[in-house]
Amino acid sequence: DTGVSQDPRHKITKRGQNVTFRCDPISEHNRLYWYRQTLGQGPEFLTYFQNEAQLEKSRLLSDRFSAERPKGSFSTLEIQRTEQGDSAMYLCASSPASGGNYNEQFFGPGTRLTVL
Amino acid sequence: DAKTTQPTSMDCAEGRAANLPCNHSTISGNEYVYWYRQIHSQGPQYIIHGLKNNETNEMASLIITEDRKSSTLILPHATLRDTAVYYCIVRVEYGGYQKVTFGIGTKLQVIP
Numbered sequence: 148d149t150g151v152s153q154d155p156r157h158k159i160t161k162r163g164q165n166v167t168f169r170c171d172p173i174s175e176h177n178r179l180y181w182y183r184q185t186l187g188q189g190p191e192f193l194t195y196f197q198n199e200a201q202l203e204k205s206r207l208l209s210d211r212f213s214a215e216r217p218k219g220s221f222s223t224l225e226i227q228r229t230e231q232g233d234s235a236m237y238l239c240a241s242s243p244a245s246g247g248n249y250n251e252q253f254f255g256p257g258t259r260l261t262v263l
Numbered sequence: 264d265a266k267t268t269q270p271t272s273m274d275c276a277e278g279r280a281a282n283l284p285c286n287h288s289t290i291s292g293n294e295y296v297y298w299y300r301q302i303h304s305q306g307p308q309y310i311i312h313g314l315k316n317n318e319t320n321e322m323a324s325l326i327i328t329e330d331r332k333s334s335t336l337i338l339p340h341a342t343l344r345d346t347a348v349y350y351c352i353v354r355v356e357y358g359g360y361q362k363v364t365f366g367i368g369t370k371l372q373v374i375p
Contacts, residue, residue, distance in 0.1 A: 190363075
């Protein structure tokens, strides 16, 4: 399968713990996005990378959140000192810089986080 | 990005056309209309997009009114697998940078 992959698919943690999620985009895509989706809502934009550069961060991305894409390939999203309000689906998407489908964002299956 | 208004939910009989409306009365001249859908427990999937002309691909057709204040996504022969939440989004193309703002979408239930 050559689509966007995310790991883990599910994560249950206790409040106050740190968690890290990984996203592997489609290999030739240099744009990578993170979104958060809570129950009954559409995905909300968190941050955007072009290659290894983080070019935009939403105000939803508090100081406890950090995202990296060190080599311009996979990306990680870390949440420190998790809170119950962080419980959500975290979605990763990627898109190419050019080409016939550069208008599309290709989404991964998401990581569902539950904070107890 | 301009806001959109969609019905919260719709039903459609299997095999019939599903017509999903979207209002975007504040759309500006350089904003495109995009449609994504999200099947339960999966990430969103791109369907189609357009600026002012009607568009068709293997998944759906997009009809945009002449004043561009509204559009309709048409699934010509709905199947049970089309049951999903459908998101209508309008946004500017920033040279490929595509920050997407999703609303609540329309939950389409295809009925056998």
